[in-house]
Amino acid sequence: MKRRDRQDGNPIIQPAKKRGLVARFRANFLTGLVVVAPIGLTLWLIWTVTGWIDGWVLPWVPAKYQPDALLRTFFDIETRINLRGVGVVVFLVFTVIVGWAAKGIMGRSLIGWGESLVDRMPVVRSVYSGVKQVAETVFSQTEAKFDKACLIEYPRPGIWAIGFVSTKAKGEILKRLPGSEILTVFLPTTPNPTSGFLLYVPQSDVTLLDMSVEDAAKLVISAGLVYPAPKPATQAPTRTGRG
Numbered sequence: 001m002k003r004r005d006r007q008d009g010n011p012i013i014q015p016a017k018k019r020g021l022v023a024r025f026r027a028n029f030l031t032g033l034v035v036v037a038p039i040g041l042t043l044w045l046i047w048t049v050t051g052w053i054d055g056w057v058l059p060w061v062p063a064k065y066q067p068d069a070l071l072r073t074f075f076d077i078e079t080r081i082n083l084r085g086v087g088v089v090v091f092l093v094f095t096v097i098v099g100w101a102a103k104g105i106m107g108r109s110l111i112g113w114g115e116s117l118v119d120r121m122p123v124v125r126s127v128y129s130g131v132k133q134v135a136e137t138v139f140s141q142t143e144a145k146f147d148k149a150c151l152i153e154y155p156r157p158g159i160w161a162i163g164f165v166s167t168k169a170k171g172e173i174l175k176r177l178p179g180s181e182i183l184t185v186f187l188p189t190t191p192n193p194t195s196g197f198l199l200y201v202p203q204s205d206v207t208l209l210d211m212s213v214e215d216a217a218k219l220v221i222s223a224g225l226v227y228p229a230p231k232p233a234t235q236a237p238t239r240t241g242r243g
Contacts, residue, residue: 047084054087061090149216151207152185152199162216163187165208169200193220 019027063069067086072078101107118128146164154161168174169182181203188196209216215228 050084050088053091054084057087057091057094146186146213149209149211149213150185151209152187152201152205154187154199161187162209162220163199163201163206164213164216165206173200188217188220190223191221193217 058066067083068081071081071083102111115128119125146166148165150163150165151160152163153159154163163185166184166186169177169184174180174182177200179202182200183203183206185199185201185206186196187199188194211219211228218226219228
């Protein structure tokens with residue numbers, strides 16, 4: 001209902017206009033798209049990645065041990081069977097066996113010998129070193145993770161940005177900087193939080209947030225569109241450490 005005031009001060013209530021068929025169709029379509037798109041894209045991604053892994057792994061399996069051949073022999077049929085996911089299972093089993101072997105003395109010796117050969121190849125050495133560092137960073141089980149999400153004033157006082165506290169400053173960095181409490185803060189960029197800036201910020205200028213690191217990352221990736229469930233704040237984002 002819409003309200004419009006008359007000249008004598010009494011309001012006139014007008015009925016709200018009903019949306020047309022096209023507008024209702026468009027609204028329902030967009031609502032359905034919000035529901036269907038994430039599910040569809042997830043299933044498509046799983047199907048595509050599974051097919052890609054199968055296409056990479058199964059050619060290494062002998063023909064008589066191919067899943068399609070085994071099933072046709074077992075059921076005594078001639079129809080070809082497209083069974084996705086077997087390559088993923090083979091890849092997982094192979095990777096687990098390699099990881100188990102790499103923890104042993106023999107496995108470590110073979111890895112060390114192979115890396116010594118790679119170190120003698122200029123171009124291959126650079127590629128292998130970069131890929132190894134990325135893999136260790138992404139998959140390492142002992143990786144140090146961000147402690148807390150925070151707010152800092154960046155790029156100037158009065159403007160706040162979301163950051164992630166990793167550790168307290170140590171060693172030469174702590175000795176060279178004024179103050180005794182310096183935090184290492186990673187300031188991510190939007191919408192790609194894997195790039196950003198490494199900042200050393202006085203602890204008094206850092207406002208810790210109650211939201212988890214995952215929720216803060218979602219907020220950064222979505223450019224501020226996806227907020228976590230509201231929680232009572234323990235500290236207001238106020239300027240500290242400045243006059």
